[in-house]
Structures are given as structure tokens and as C-alpha cells.
Amino acid sequence: MTNDHQPTIHLDQFLKRCGVATGGQAKLMIQGGEVIVNGEVETRRRRQLRAGDEVAFLDELFVVAPMEH
Secondary structure, three states: OOHHHOOOEEHHHHHHHOOOOOHHHHHHHHHOOOEEEOOEEOOOOOOEEOOOOEEEEOOEEEEOOOOOO
């Protein structure tokens, strides 16, 4: 199966689901360069995350779990 067929979640939605921030807070944190995805600063809140991606914020690291279709 290719990455094109894997379910995805937007970065801002992922942060909300993890309980890190509200939607508005997530937007500001991402645009402010405070969120790192797979070792690189990410400023696009609509960044598509897939299973296995690593998201770091402050001193916390989250790994995107496999998602259902």
C-alpha cells in the first residue's frame, strides 16, 4: 500500500485530538514555528500527517498511530 492510500489527519486537528491545544491555540503554535514534524519545524497547520509521523511540541513527542479508513 502506498502513502497515497493511507488515511491522514491535519496537523492542527492532531494537536487538538492529543489535547495539546484548542484549534486557535494550535494554529498560533504551528504558525509561530513551535511545532516540529519528523525533525523539522512545520508552519503549515494543514500539513497532512500519516501513521508513524513524529510531532514534537515543547518537551512532548507524539507519534501518529495507524488510522482507520
